[in-house]
Amino acid sequence: MTPKILIVGAGPTGMTAALELARRGIAADIIEKRDAPSPLSRAVGILPSSMAIFAASGVDKVIREAALEVAEVEIFFERKKIVSLHMDADPDPHVRLLSLPQDRTETILRDALANRNVSVRYGKSLERLEQNETHVRVRIDGESAEYDYVLAADGAxxxxxxxxxxxxxxxxxxxxxxxxxxxxxDWPRVGFFSVYLRKNGEAVFVIPMEAHRYRLVANAPDALATMPGTVDVSRLNRSGQFTIGIRQVERYSRGRVFLAGDAAHTHSPVGGRGMNLGISDAAEWAQRLADGTLDGYHASRHAAGRKIIDFSESSRKGVLTANRLKRTTTLAALRIFNAIPALNRQMVRRMLLS
Structure with a gap:
């Protein structure tokens, strides 16, 4: 008997889970509290691990055609270039960093679901859930329903x-x-991912999204002002401030309810792992549901989440420091990696495959 599944949240994590179930013949209900799809770019980096997951349903081809392939990652100290990593250094053409605004990624996933007769129910909020050994009872906008399992991908x-x-x-x-x-x-480095480190420990990450569109993220109140020099902005689509939480849920499951994506873990954007980790959560959950091995989901994903949080924090502390000695050591190591091709390739692989 096909299980009845509810997925809460229609971001990349929730829709990946629904797509992975759909290709196995399991149609899930998927709800989203927003009234309509988000128009925000949000997460943009797509790693090889996510593309391998998308390949199973065929959406990798659509994403690859829509995305911008990042040519290089440059690291500057103030205005002096320290490192230039060639992101196509690996001979495997699948080991690449792709950049695509999250709203476009979500559109591709939503279209793929529609082709499998699965649609997102927007404007539907989970209000309550309770469970016993055989089912989960939920209340959604005042209406009750029962499911065999629930996957919560409803954010931080x-x-x-x-x-x-x-x-x-x-x-x-x-x-x-x-x-x-x-x-x-007139940005001079189309397709280049640039990191500008400042003496005071501030930094701004310039992430290409399209030919002339860029995402700036800074560990300071004003991303544009953190850039060294001036940027001739032809259009400002969005700006804002946020606080970063370094968090992980104590358990990824309780009974018949499971957590994935930002509902289970949050960390800094250094390393670009957030969305990709959620996509991996979703794919493993769908696989385990189909295989009857959901009991192992918590241990596996908690370990994976902890690994990425540790990686992200290590990278953040190493790069974003105002301590002169630590900064000097970090920059010296980066110069060595930049000067030796084998180490350069090793660093690229670590960035893309860790």
């Missing part, structure tokens, strides 16, 4: 996690981060 402020009483263990970074989604007509 997860209603499902709160309903389960699970602790979201960790801390918030003290500084205010900022973001700017800009268009620049």
């Amino acid at each position: 402020r997860s209603t499902a996690r709160t309903q389960l009483g699970l602790t979201f263990e960790g801390f918030d970074l003290p500084e205010t981060w900022s973001i700017a989604d800009i268009e620049v007509d």
